[in-house]
Amino acid sequence: MGIFGIVIPFFTFLMGLFYIGGIWNPIEKIPELNYLVINEDAGCVGVQCTGAFKNINLGSSFDGLNGKGAGNFEVTNGTIENAIDKIDKHEYWMALHVPQNFTMTILANLLSTDKTDVVVTRVYDEARSFTTVTFVKKVFDKVQEAFHAELIKEIEKKMEALSVLTSSTPMTFNPLFRIEGITYVDNNLYPIDVYGQYFCTFVSFILIWIGTIAVALITHFVFPLEGHWVEKKDTQNAIAKTIGAKTATTVALLFVICLIISIIPLCCGTVTMKKGYGAVLFFFFFFSLSGIGVNNLIVHLFHFINFYLIACTFMILQFITCGGVIHRDLQYSFFSIGKAFPMFYATREIKYIYFGSGKHTQASNILIILGWAIIFLVASYYLYYLELKTKRKNYLKRNSK
Numbered sequence: 086m087g088i089f090g091i092v093i094p095f096f097t098f099l100m101g102l103f104y105i106g107g108i109w110n111p112i113e114k115i116p117e118l119n120y121l122v123i124n125e126d127a128g129c130v131g132v133q134c135t136g137a138f139k140n141i142n143l144g145s146s147f148d149g150l151n152g153k154g155a156g157n158f159e160v161t162n163g164t165i166e167n168a169i170d171k172i173d174k175h176e177y178w179m180a181l182h183v184p185q186n187f188t189m190t191i192l193a194n195l196l197s198t199d200k201t202d203v204v205v206t207r208v209y210d211e212a213r214s215f216t217t218v219t220f221v222k223k224v225f226d227k228v229q230e231a232f233h234a235e236l237i238k239e240i241e242k243k244m245e246a247l248s249v250l251t252s253s254t255p256m257t258f259n260p261l262f263r264i265e266g267i268t269y270v271d272n273n274l275y276p277i278d279v280y281g282q283y284f285c286t287f288v289s290f291i292l293i294w295i296g297t298i299a300v301a302l303i304t305h306f307v308f309p310l311e312g313h314w315v316e317k318k319d320t321q322n323a324i325a326k327t328i329g330a331k332t333a334t335t336v337a338l339l340f341v342i343c344l345i346i347s348i349i350p351l352c353c354g355t356v357t358m359k360k361g362y363g364a365v366l367f368f369f370f371f372f373s374l375s376g377i378g379v380n381n382l383i384v385h386l387f388h389f390i391n392f393y394l395i396a397c398t399f400m401i402l403q404f405i406t407c408g409g410v411i412h413r414d415l416q417y418s419f420f421s422i423g424k425a426f427p428m429f430y431a432t433r434e435i436k437y438i439y440f441g442s443g444k445h446t447q448a449s450n451i452l453i454i455l456g457w458a459i460i461f462l463v464a465s466y467y468l469y470y471l472e473l474k475t476k477r478k479n480y481l482k483r484n485s486k
Contacts, residue, residue, distance in 0.1 A: 088390055088391070092390070092391065092394065093390075093394065096394040096395070096397075096398050099398050100397065100398050100401045103398070103401050103402045103405050104401055104404075104405055106405075106417065106419075106420075107405030107406065107410070107411070107416055107420050108405070108410060108411055108416075109417075111216075111217075111220065111411050111415035111416070112220065112224075112415075114414060114415040114416070115154070115155065115156060115220060115221070115224050115415070116154055116155070116156055116157075117156065117157070117414070118155075118156035118157070118178045118221065118414055118415075119156060119157050119159065119176075119177050119178060120150075120155070120156050120157065120158045120159070120177055120178060120179045120180065120181070121158075121159050121161065121168065121171055121172075121176075121177040121179075121180040121181070122144075122147040122148070122150075122158055122159065122160040122161070122180070122181045122183065123161060123162070123163040123164065123165070123167050123168040123180060123181065123182045123183065124142075124144040124145055124147070124160055124161065124162055124163075124183045125144070125162070125163065125164055125165075125182065125183055125184055125185050125187075126142050126143065126144025126145070126183045126184070126185060126186075126187040126188050127142075127185045127186070127188070127189075128140065128141060128142035128143075128144075128188050129141045129142075129188050129189065129192065130189065131189075138192065141188060142188055143187060143188040143191055143236065143240075144183035144187045144188065145160060146232075146236055146239075147160055147181060147183065147232075148160045149232065149235065150228060150229075150232055153228045153231060153232070154224065154227075154228060155221075155224045155225050155227075155228040156178070156221075156224075159177075164182075165182045165206060165208075165272075168180035168181075168182045168206070168208045169208055169272070169274065172208045172209060172210050172274060173210065173274060173444075173445075174445050175210070175213055175443065175445075175446075178209065178217070178218070178221050178414075179207055179208065179209045179218075179221055179222075179225065180207075180208040180209070181205055181206070181207055181208075181269075182205065182206040182208060183205055184204065184205070184206075187203065187205070190202070190203045190204075191203050191236075191240070192240075194258050194259040194262040195240075195244070195256045195257070195258060195259075197259045198259070199259070200259050200261040200262050200265070201259075201262070202268050203262070203266075203267045203268060204267075204268045204269075204270055205267055205268070205269050205270070206269075206270050206271075206272050207225075207269050207270070207271050207272065208272045208274065209221070209222075209271070209272075209273060209274070210273070210274045210275050210442050211273050211274075211275060211276050211277050212274075212275035212276070212277055212283070212436050212439070212440035212441070212442035212443075213275070213412075213436070213442055213443065214408060214411070214412040215277050215280065215283045216410065216411055216412075217411065217412040217414065217415055220415070229266070229267065229269065230266065233266035233267055237258055237263060240258075241256075241257060241258070244256045244257070274442070275436075275440045275441050275442040276440075277440070278355070278357060279354065279355060279356070279357075281350075281353060281354075282350055282356055282357060282439065285349075285350050285435075285439075286409055286432055286435050286436055286439065287404065287407055287408075287409025287410065287428075287432050288409075289346050289347075289349075289369065289435070290372060290403075290404075290407070290428050290431050290432065290435075291400065291404050292342075292346050293342065293343060293346060293369060293372060293373050293376060294376045294400045294403070294428070295400070296338075296339065296342035296343075296346075296373065296376075297339070297373055297376030297377045297379075297380050298376075298380050298393075298396045298397075298400070300335055300338045300339060300342070300377060300380075301377060301380035301381050301383075301384045301396075302384065302389075302392075302393075303338070304331055304334060304335055304338075304381075305381070305384045305385070306389070308331060308334070310327065310330045310331070310334075311327065311331075312476075313327070313330075314326045314327050315327055315473055315476050315477045315480065316476075316477075316480045318480075318481065318484055323473075323477055324470065324473045324474060324477060327473055328466065328469065328470065328473070331469070335377060339370060339373045339374075339377060340370055342373070343366060343369035343370045343373055344366065346369060347362070347365050347366045347369050356439075357439055357440055358438070358439060359437075359438065359439060359440060359441040360437070360438045360439075364438050365435070365438055365439070368431075368434060368435065368438060371451075371454065371455075371458075372427065372428075372431045372454060374458040374462065375427040375454050375457035375458040375461065376427070377462070378457065378458050378459075378460070378461030378462035378464075378465055379396075379399070379457070379461045380396055381461070381462070381465035381466075381469070382461050382464050382465040382468065383395055383396055385465060385468040385469065385472065386468075402422075402423075402426070403423065403426045403427075403428035403429070404428065405420065405423075406420045406421075406422055406423025406424075406426065406428075406429060407423055407426070407428040407429045407431070407432040408423065408429060408432055408433065409432045427453065427454045427457045427458075430446075430449065430450040430451075430453045430454050431450070431454060433446050433450050434446070434447065434450035434451070434454075437450075
């Protein structure tokens with residue numbers, strides 16, 4: 086009655102809270118994201134750069150984007166290579182590269198019958214978090230419209246002041262430039278060609294984790310060789326043989342599960358695999374070792390119902406904090422707990438294997454998952470050894486005569 090009246094409702098509440106809370110209103114966190122503006126603008130150069138145009142550098146105006154709702158913009162000097170490097174290392178969500186001729190091409194649209202394109206490059210990494218980058222681009226599109234209108238208004242205000250002093254007609258912008266504004270050219274370092282494949286970067290690990298739960302249950306409750314050696318009086322190394330047989334069975338089952346999950350995307354259509362299929366299959370199996378370690382330990386500590394509830398709750402907590410559905414920067418601070426779990430690092434690593442994004446995180450991804458696998462496998466095998474030792478001892482005691 087305690088299980089049905091308290092335990093099951095409690096864990097159901099936790100699972101729902103983790104899932105719904107983890108995706109609740111991510112737009113609210115957009116103003117906290119960080120962006121970089123690489124300003125390579127040379128400013129106004131030439132003999133005409135006097136008066137109101139003297140020492141003007143419109144590239145620095147991008148610091149006015151702060152406080153507009155898109156996030157925090159840091160303006161610095163540099164080149165397009167600097168912008169690419171910063172985004173490649175996941176230091177910012179987007180980098181804007183302002184070219185050397187930015188100021189001059191904007192001013193070229195004053196009193197001009199032909200529109201001169203003003204181009205700024207947006208650098209981002211779509212594979213880092215498809216949903217987050219989608220939010221970022223939509224919000225930035227709105228912000229840049231307001232920025233363009235404000236920039237034009239500011240320059241024309243200076244032109245009016247200059248016309249008063251010189252008793253001349255104030256200069257105005259070309260109508261097309263006024264309407265269309267600055268052209269933003271996207272440099273997507275690691276594009277997602279098929280959304281379904283990005284979906285696989287975290288759903289695949291959910292499926293693998295479910296597989297490890299199933300394997301833990303099967304090998305614990307219905308393993309046919311459990312008593313084959315332990316309950317035979319004259320068997321040598323009975324415990325070692327039983328552990329070896331269970332290990333071989335577990336490895337075989339996990340490999341089949343990982344093989345099936347790894348070929349599902351191949352059955353659906355075109356798949357991007359920067360590091361090849363072999364790397365995908367190996368990494369899936371490598372991740373499954375951490376899952377089987379955790380679930381084997383839990384299954385030795387709790388009976389069936391509690392094991393199942395705890396295992397599922399932990400799986401959902403990992404799923405919503407792994408950065409697959411929504412990046413942790415758009416979640417409440419509690420969900421940063423995902424950085425302690427193996428699925429977070431698995432999701433990062435498979436994005437590198439699939440798309441090439443996040444190479445700088447590869448060492449930490451592998452080491453942390455390996456740490457989870459070693460610690461929990463050792464602990465679970467130790468409990469299994471104690472269980473078999475007790476079972477063997479009791480059998481020999483019952484059959485001592």
